[in-house]
Amino acid sequence: MDxxxxxWEEWVALPELGLPAIRAKVDTGARTSALHAHDIETFGPAAKPKVRFNVHPIAGREDIAITCSAPLVDRREVTSSNGESEQRYVIQTTLDVNGQSWPIEVTLTNRAGMNSRMLLGRQALADHITISATERRLQPELSYDVYHDARVRRVAPKRALRIAVLSREDNYSTRRLVEVGEARGHTVEVIDTTRCYMAINAMAPEVHYDGKRLPRxxxxxxxxxxxxxxxxxxxxxxxxxxGTYCVNGSAGITASRDKLHAHQVLASKRIGMPTTAFAASPKDTSNLMALVGTAPLIVKLLESTQGKGVVLAETKKAAESVIDAFRGLKANFLVQDFVKEAAGEDIRCLVIAGKVVAAMKRTGADGDFRSNLHRGGSAKV
Structure with a gap:
């Protein structure tokens, strides 16, 4: 290397941590390097532990925080210049200065009172580096403006994530989520939703589980x-x-579980669907059916799943009988036009960020108008 x-102070970058510009104090009196970090948490299996932490790269700008994670190398006792000792987590990362890069070990500590967010000790100063203790910023200057640019997030390094799967069942789909997540280097924890309990307050909302506060x-x-x-x-x-990112939000799940609500959301986005009608009063049965059209009609319970509570009424009289029966049970339901041309088939699409990323065609069992797999249907990707 050149x-x-x-x-005594330089601009450096830690690209593997997503920190493209940070001011570092060069201290040849210190053996180890240190990075200002807070909310430090370890996670992952004991054989391959990781550490996650937040960094405020700009002194005085607590609103700008970068979340980082890295494999945990060690935990060591470090004595600071004022003689105080503390146990610190140690990580290894790449230091980048003026286009040259080399690996260094860094301890994580709170340097909130320091203008320099990082301290470079002797171990980080390779043989090709000369120190001029009376001068400052001899290497190219970097800019904090990069933290206000959306490109920083787009090119942020891939890091190990700590992911929670809320599930009561140890079924195939949950196991596959765990397997795929761990194969990508993430830590995936399965949590029984019904065993979670919450501390609801304005300053520090928390979720607890099995006697402990859940981590971030x-x-x-x-x-x-x-x-x-x-x-x-x-x-x-x-x-x-x-502030945790939830793949499926509470509002979306709530809407999807109520068929009437879901249809209203779809209609508001001009997404085509069979004609659908809903009413509360038994006096409106005839008018309700007239809104949909002539028989055959589909009558669905609002909160049914897996094809349960879905009835095909071949005639007007049959539809009236089913509606009366549901009303007798004080059950909420909706009435839909029957799309005979579908012939017991439908296509389900998985949409991420507005794009279809996967799809499957479902076909109902012989003689069944419902395509649900739980009703004996089959699927083809």
Missing amino acids: ELTFG YDAVIPRIGASITPYGTAVIRQFETI
Whole structure:
């Protein structure tokens, strides 16, 4: 590498941590390097521990925080210049100065009172570096403006995430989520939704589990069963209040579990669907059916899943009988036009960020107009 001369303070970058510009104090009297960090948490399996932390790269700008994570190298006792000792987590990362890069070890500590967010000790100063202790910023100057640019987030390094899956069942889909997440280097923890409990307050909302406060998660993947929708969505709202990213938000899950609500949302976005009608009064049965059209008609319970509570009424009389029966049970339901041309088939699409990323065609069992897999249907990707 080319020779470099450092002053007592320099601009450096830590690209693997997503820190493209940071001011570092060069201190040859210190053996180890230190990075200002807060909210430090370890996570992951004991064999491959990781540490996650936040960094305020700009002194005095607490509103700008970069979340970082890295493999944990060690935990060591470090004595500061004022003689105080503390246990610090140690990580290894890449230091970048003027286009040259090399690996260094860094301890994590709170340097909130320091203008320089980082201290470079002797171990980080490679053989090709000369120190000029009376000068300052001899290497190219970097700018904090990069932290206000959306490009910083787009090119942020991929880091290990701590992910929670809210699920009561140890089923195939949950296991696959864990397997795929861990294969990508993330830590995935399965949490029983019904065993979560919440501390609701304005200053420090929390979610607790098994006698302990749950840690901060980078993301939560809800796998909420229909039977626990009210409590499950309350738990998700609590994570949302904390600021955790939830793959499926509480509002979306609530809407999807209520067929009337879901159809109203779809209609508001001009998404085509079979003609649908809803009424509360038994006096409106005839008018309700007239809104949809002639028989055959579909009558659905609002909160049914897996094809349960879905009835095909071949005639007007049959539709009236089904509606009367549902009303006798004080059940909410809707009436839809029957799309005969579908022939018991439908296509389900998985949409992420407005794009279809996967789809499957479902076909109902012989003689069944419902395409639900739980009713004996089949699927083709």
